[in-house]
Amino acid sequence: SDIGSQRDRVVTEEEWLQKWEMGNIGFHKDQGHPLFQKYLDVLLNGRSGLRIFFPLCGKAVEMKWLADMGHSVVGVEVSEQALKEFFADHSLPYCEQPVPEISGAKKLQSTSGNISLYCCSIYDLSSSILGKFDGVWDRGALVAVNPRDRQRYVSLMITLMEKNSSYLLVTVSYDPNKHKGPPFYVPESEIKSLFG
Ligand code: SAH
Numbered sequence: 001s002d003i004g005s006q007r008d009r010v011v012t013e014e015e016w017l018q019k020w021e022m023g024n025i026g027f028h029k030d031q032g033h034p035l036f037q038k039y040l041d042v043l044l045n046g047r048s049g050l051r052i053f054f055p056l057c058g059k060a061v062e063m064k065w066l067a068d069m070g071h072s073v074v075g076v077e078v079s080e081q082a083l084k085e086f087f088a089d090h091s092l093p094y095c096e097q098p099v100p101e102i103s104g105a106k107k108l109q110s111t112s113g114n115i116s117l118y119c120c121s122i123y124d125l126s127s128s129i130l131g132k133f134d135g136v137w138d139r140g141a142l143v144a145v146n147p148r149d150r151q152r153y154v155s156l157m158i159t160l161m162e163k164n165s166s167y168l169l170v171t172v173s174y175d176p177n178k179h180k181g182p183p184f185y186v187p188e189s190e191i192k193s194l195f196g
Contacts, residue, residue: 004176005176005177006147006176007147008147009146009147009184010148011146011181011182013078013121016078016079017079020079020082025058025082027058027140027144027183028059029061030061032060032065035139036139036168039168043135043166044166045166048070048071049071050071050134051074051132051133051134051162052066052071052133053135054074054075054076054136054137055122055138055141055142055153055157056076056077056141057076057077057082057086058077058079058086059086059089060075060086060137061089061090062137062139063086063115064090064115066137067112067114067115070114072113072114073115073116074116075117075118076118076119076120077117080106080119083119087110092110092111092115093110094109094110094111095109096108096109099118099120101129102124104120105118105124106120107119123149123152127159130160132160132161132162133161134162134164134166136157136160136161136166136167136168138157138168138170139169142154143181143182143183143184143186144182144183145184147184150186150190150194154194171186171191172185
């Protein structure tokens with residue numbers, strides 16, 4: 001599995017913000033991701049009242065679904081527009097507050113309290129700010145991370161996981177020499193070495 005042509009590619013935060021501004025968000029799925037339905041039981045494993053993390057969340061509708069099932073959801077996203085669209089799309093009232101530990105960051109929280117979305121880079125966060133999670137939905141997240149930042153991203157994710165947590169990861173399989181990404185191609189062998 002040769003990812004040589006992608007290894008040095010970088011998508012900047014500015015480019016992500018521009019995608020949201022231009023409405024260039026082909027990655028967003030209004031109906032949610034089919035694999036979410038398929039593996040939801042694996043994520044929940046019969047448990048209720050879980051804390052579920054959505055790294056690089058965009059305006060993923062699965063956040064609303066899990067909150068409606070009684071779980072609490074935490075997401076992180078650099079685009080404030082994405083987060084505002086999330087609350088607007090679902091007609092959810094929310095309030096905004098600064099995050100004292102991170103200058104310039106904001107937390108947008110549903111008035112009902114069970115959806116908290118951080119507007120900042122995921123690399124600004126830590127388990128001392130977020131706590132730990134029982135489950136992670138990683139779709140369009142690891143595969144959107146710049147290849148050079150993968151180790152850092154995964155190390156952070158591991159520190160955010162509670163002992164008996166489940167991590168659902170969606171990747172995309174394709175020929176990395178024919179498409180520059182994102183999503184980037186993350187070979188299974190690399191997933192194994194990253195997560196150990
Ligand atoms: N998981 C979502 C969105 C996937 S696209 C979904 O399933 O629809 C990747 C998202 O990550 C984009 O919305 C982009 O703005 C955001 N993003 C990119 N780099 C980020 C970073 N360092 N920290 C937080 N969000 C980031």
